Amino acid sequence: MKQYISREIETTCLNRLKTGMITAILGARQVGKTTLLMKLKETVAEQGIVSKERIFSFPGNRFFTGIETF
Numbered sequence: 001m002k003q004y005i006s007r008e009i010e011t012t013c014l015n016r017l018k019t020g021m022i023t024a025i026l027g028a029r030q031v032g033k034t035t036l037l038m039k040l041k042e043t044v045a046e047q048g049i050v051s052k053e054r055i056f057s058f059p060g061n062r063f064f065t066g067i068e069t070f
Contacts, residue, residue, distance in 0.1 A: 004039055007032070013040055018049060 009025075016023050017040070025033050041057065044050045 004035065005032070007036065010036060010039065010043075014043060014049070017044060 013023050013025075013036070025036065027033050037057075041055050045052045045055060
């Protein structure tokens with residue numbers, strides 16, 4: 001990632017992932033939702049919250065045709 005701007009929601013998402021809770025990330029176009037998800041995937045793998053083998057992502061911009069599993 002070139003430059004990442006930390007957001008408060010990142011801590012909330014990480015804490016919820018640790019407890020098994022689900023967080024929906026909604027927002028307008030081009031506000032950083034995908035960047036946040038990529039950063040969360042990187043962080044959970046680095047911290048060992050979830051093994052890399054259990055992190056899946058599906059490319060594309062189709063509404064609800066892919067899922068992110070942590």
